[in-house]
Amino acid sequence: MGLFSRRKTIFVDSDILVIGGGMAGCGATYESRYWGRDLKIVCVEKANIERSGAVAQGLYAINCYMGMQWDENQPEDHVRYARNDLMGLVREDLGYDIARHVDSSVHKFEEWGLPIMKDPETGRYVREGKWQIMIHGESYKPIVAEAARKAATEVYNRIMITHLLMDKTKPNRVAGAVGFNVRDGNFYVFRAKAVIVCAGGASHIFKPRAVGEGMGRTWYAPWSSASAYALPILAGAKMTQMENRIVLTRFKDGYGPVGAYFLHLKTYTQNAYGEDYEPKWYDSLKEIVGDYVDRHPVPTCLRNHALLEEVKAGRGPIRMVTKEAFQDPHKETVGWENFLGMTIGQAVVWASQNIDPKETNPELTTSEPYVMGSHATCSGAWASGPEDYAPDEYQWGYNRMMTIDGLFGAGDTIGGTAHKFSSGSFTEGRIAAKAAVKYITDLGNEQPEVSEAEYEDLKKVIFQPLDTYAVGRNEIVGGTVSPSYLLPIHGLQRLEKIMDEYVGGISAHYTTNQPLLDRGLELLTMLKEDLAFLGAEDLHQLQRAWELQHRVLASECVTHHTMYRKETRWPGYYYRADHPKLDDTDWHCFTLSRYDKESGSWDMEKAPVYHIVD
């Protein structure tokens, strides 16, 4: 420790520790304070909660709002919608729970100052689609962060959480978390009675389409580094539906959103020769998924399928027909502000390539896969359902508690609940926080105890890449090639290549099979071994090193899940070429995994799916 002997260990005690200050984390922090007036509530974030998480640059729509006050939708309707979009498999108990609460969150956002567009005649929110309302959301995150800051006892920015801590005597009880400050390098030990993981999902586990400077322009934020999954996985929590990665159809290169274009501006797609191509692929889809192809609205993955097949047939590029809609100046403004509000990079791409959608129909493409729990996909931790109606198999105490005592989650972290988006993630944070306050209240004076040996061991592991670099760097004249260490970017690019080629990325046309997955796992195992030789030049690179560790563990989980589910449930997201059809007889179920960090093995099992009747 000679080089970094001035590093301090800082202990922070709290009742509730919220890890990650994005939408879910801000919701959890706010609600913790509302119910737990005397509790010490700490929110820890690797960036700055003012602009962190997936909503950092803003949003132009809130995609999950029922409108119960105007009888627009009921929670049941949203459950049916999400179930349909995810080909039958969602945790309907959890989805209903978010849907019944989400309107109150949105109404608070409006009270706090978020500009929500309204119809001047009816006074209702302007609908972009059945579930979406339109906002001027450039400051969505700063507004929500203001509410969270006022609620928290303390917010710790720029601390990367690397591991959860378990109780000294109870192996299945969480006791806190450790991490490091990316500015001063101090080591942080957080001790807490309850922990709510609200960290981000996973970009950059599959090779992105952009290859150089543009590799950061992934659809999902590059700072979403799979901590949502790695933290619970390492602690031994059960995970679900991790194979259910998402692929997005978006405007080419900038990944600008298409929701407002389809729903509000009524633009539509066609192939290079001006043809409507989706009906052409109806029969091929019916072969794969049977009657699911006739569901309405057409599930997101199936729409991807038609686009992919059309491109493979050599009739690309696929274009969005914007020229008609953009003749209307109001629609033109909406189209541009949509990007400026949430994906500025797309505006940059169009400006740079002289694409004015009034005159040119812009190209669409499909993104590389991402793993997340809040969009049209539902990977994440297996969580207990609401007390008032969840079936017994989904219910072991407290709402949104994982299979680890005292460990809660929300947002990208919790699996089975697709289509929560920003408002639903915030709402799920609130649900988890209220349950955590109940948990602490029931606990009385019992206080979990962290083990000094455990956090001291972790401290060595966490800072090792700095020492590895410092020593190895002296061996070589300069440059990035060393026989003694790998830089985080090296490991990241190897991971992306493995996942891309073996687990169903873009260059494999999202297709994989058992032999490919077997080989992918062999290579992932070697990558995991090599992570012991990560070298970090400074604290920024140390953050990258731990982001990579989280991504690799999540990727391993994704690969095991993909191997376990022997069917093609979501064509358009990925294909098991050796099991090319949807199989409701054997696979109308959730897949669950549990990682044993001692042996490195993964236990897989199935869990039943419960549906709302009708």
Next chain:
Amino acid sequence: MPTFVYMASCDGCGHCVDICPSDIMHIDTTYRRAVNIEPNMCWECYSCVKACPQNAIDVRGYADFAPLGHSVRVLREEAKGTISWRLKFRDGREKNFVSPIRTTPWGSIKSASDYDVPSRDALMSQELAHEPLALNIERLPALKRSQLVQGIL
């Protein structure tokens, strides 16, 4: 795109370093001014551009797919509650947009602890903070256990 910083405008205040969600804006130790140390981990979120008091940060589209000659500039005015955009195409065409960003004064949100302390019964109920009032409906909807059945629909 990565963001870049104009030498003549940056005074090294560090607002961009403080806000960047990707931790890629750092202060260069030689010039004492900000620099994007990792352009390929930039999301073009413009958080740093908006936060810069000197308007010293701009963006040049990603080299692997954005031809030169464009610009997308922004002015975020918290006091006015607006954000203004100016787009310049490679061929010189321009577009301008202005949107509201907030309808209430900054700092005006009522703290969660400023509401009446909720009762124990409320804690044991399924209602979240401010419900059912904030739902604008009479009561929180609920399912019955019997409405959930296992199997294939």
